[in-house]
Amino acid sequence: MTASITALRRQINSAGDLKSVVRVMKASAASAIGQYERSVAALADYARTVERGLGVCLNSVDPSAGHTPLSPTRADDIVVHAVVFGSDQGLVGRFNEEVVDYAMAQLASSSAKVWAVGERVHERLLDAGMAPEGLFAVPGGVEKITQLVGQILQKIPIPENRAVGERQSATLILFYNRPTDNAYNPVSQRLLPLDERWQLGLAHQPWPTAQRPEVLSARAQTLRAFIREYLFVSLFRASAESLASENASRLAAMQRADRNIGELLQDLYATYHRLRQAGIDEELFDVISGFDALSPNADAGSQR
Template identity: 40%
Template sequence: METLETLSDKLDTTGDIQSIVRTMKALSAVSIRQYEQAADAVASYAKTIDMGLTAILHDRRAGGLSLPHTGSTDADVAGLIVIGSDRGLCGRYNETVARAAVDCINDRTAVLGVIGARAAARLEAQRHKADRLFLLPGSVAGMTPMVGRVIVEIESWMRERGVETVNVVHNRREGRSRAVPTSSAVLPIASEDLQQLADARWPGPGLPFFRMDRDRLLSWLVRERLFVLLYRALAEALASEHATRLAAMQSAERNIKERREDLTSDYRRKRQETITREMLDVISGFEAVSGSDD
């Protein structure tokens, strides 16, 4: 049977947990906004890269050259990047992205890179061990070097393993809290996208002049486009992770509030019972003393 002291300790513990949950809710809400702003910011850079590609494709066309070959989407050797989570308290987030990744793995998938230890563990449990594991950055500031390391790894796959096609699988925020898995190709640039860029009208009166070797410049622009796609995917994944965690914390807060109300009710009832019992003891003792005096 619970005592007043036990109920009081439980109320204190519940209050401490409630404070932690509120703090985590606030951190997740702030993080969602930061990662969404990062995704919006890189969109402007993406437009700059596309304009650069449009300029060089127009220059190639003026020189009588065809569209460049950036890789084959039907290549026999492909790579897959999966973005998961390193932290918990985000429900089925990693299970969802791991299931989507398994659906994308086929006979062409020669190398598997995973960002996030928990997603890597999920995939390994399904007999898909990561060839390269990356740990997620803890803030927006760590995203750029993180993406840089992934690009270096992809370039290594291309040199050493003959990889031409690279896809990325990650969760994307849908609504306020739902994380929906999505898959997209980051390499090579699809021929229809190249054609669209080549057909795009230049906004100025004349094309920009460049001194760098045309092929080197094209290679650099393709690399920067890869950076933009990976950065955006990482930002969307981190925003969806924190949105999922925020939803979990909101649910936990409701449960804690209900539990605290139950404990408060039990505590008050127990306290009233204790007071009543002590008063009865006092009355019984007084009557006993009064009877003995007679």
């Protein structure tokens, strides 16, 4: 019994240490979620500014006349580039599996070139039979997202520098998890070619002031600059939302682990107290039995 109690003490201590680690990870994940959500909210104003500037540039080239930039060419000539955002670390539940399954379902009918963000999602893509073209590391914080966006724009051949009105032969699609009220949902966003209806909407949207700005010179260069900023904003937002979803999934996993460890500790403590009480009762029984054996009444009774 002593060995059993000693083993239970070790299990209780190990479970207690693990519970402390889980609580630290819960606090870290909760803090990170707020950090990434604030970055997305702060990016919203800049994104609206970029879209307004892009609308002015699109209006200057008259997209309604059929000169829409970055419009697709024939479907047979289109090269699809897909970026799948996942995680480098575990303890995130089905975070990587869900986004990969969603991307595979969307890309089933195309021979896409896939780029993975995160080692775990890279491994998942390999298991699914799709060898990624490249691997990007997941940013360790908001300040590292800009570096990731720069790497993606540098590595993936994006046809943003072609002349205005020239047909494009590449498609860029993002797959990532977006936070929701409950947890997250996998979503997709097509960045290139720019949606023609979206372009027309930007070009003809009302300007907030009486005087609408105009592009006086270098229209093509200005348009390409705004398109690149649009790509930057979209990639930054996708990465930040994916990181927020990752930490939300980790927080949920740690909450489940904390609850399970708490239940395990209750069972261990109950077993420990039961064994300890049984040991105390056994010791008391031995003491009473010994006392009865050594008492004078017991000796006199035996002599009769």
